[in-house]
Amino acid sequence: MxxxxxxxxxxxxxxxxxxxxxxxxxxxxxxxxxxxxxxxxxxxxxxxxxxxxxxxxxxxxxxxTGLSPAEVEYVILAVSREMDSAYEWHDHVFAALDRAGMNREEVLAISERDTTEMEPSKRALVEYAFDFVREYGEVTDEKFEQLTEHYDDGTVMGITMLAGYYVWLHHVTAAVQLELEEEFVGWQLENY
Structure with a gap:
């Protein structure tokens, strides 16, 4: 509750x-x-x-942020998955699939933390977001440089702030124990 x-x-x-x-x-x-x-x-x-x-x-x-709606969802889903934030994951699976034009395979790849089949710019987004969470914002030089190969400075700043915002949002919703009002969509989209 x-x-x-x-x-x-x-x-x-x-x-x-x-x-x-x-x-x-x-x-x-x-x-x-x-x-x-x-x-x-x-x-x-x-x-x-x-x-x-x-x-x-x-x-x-x-x-x-300078990102497309799908790219925004790549970042949010990666942050949500890396933090095991069921609340954020649930909402943004629907945003990704129903509004941003992502497909199930793309979402499942993020859930499985498997970036091998992603196009390079999407891989850079997801790996940067994973690293942002794992390293408490102190992303490695490698992940930062990988991102700058695909995005300009303003967009890199937008990506970083987007990731930070969703880390913050996870902590706030966890602190007040905000709960889903419907069945969790699932990490494998089993309830989508």
């Missing part, structure tokens, strides 16, 4: 400026109503200002 209740509906805003500012870069269903239905936002809204900050930061991480 979660340690904090969902905030009352009155604590949730009717709108988020960032959603309108980035609506062309977001999937059609990502609007204020969608955000206000998310367990993270409903829990974080125990502090309404920080719930709004979360939405702003999250949308920024999805749209301003």
């Amino acid at each position: 979660a340690r904090l209740p969902y905030a009352d509906d009155e604590a949730l805003p009717d709108d988020y400026d960032i959603v309108h500012g980035q609506e062309d870069a977001l999937a059609e269903e990502i609007d204020a109503e969608w955000w206000n239905s998310q367990p993270t936002v409903r829990t974080f809204a125990n502090n309404p200002d920080l719930a709004q900050t979360h939405v702003t930061a999250n949308v920024s991480m999805w749209t301003q």
Whole structure:
């Protein structure tokens, strides 16, 4: 059971400026109503200002890193898998498969930590994210250089901040014991 209740509906805003500012870069269903239905936002809204900050930061991480929607999900899934974060993994399997255009084989490769068949830029993303988690942010020179072979400096900064944001999000959701509202999709997508 979660340690904090969902905030009352009155604590949730009717709108988020960032959603309108980035609506062309977001999937059609990502609007204020969608955000206000998310367990993270409903829990974080125990502090309404920080719930709004979360939405702003999250949308920024999805749209301003310099990555495609699929590349964003590669990073998030790699962080989630390396941290064994069932909560993040579950949500982002659906984001990857239903909104970002990834396929099951790509998601399963991340779950199995098998980058051998990935194209080089995707391999660099996933291995960088794995290393980011394993080394508490102190990625090796090898993984950093591998990433810079495929992405410019601004995008490398975006990738790093995206990985850091999802490490942070895992710790916050774990601390408040946020639980899935439906059956876990599974590390092998057995419940997808």
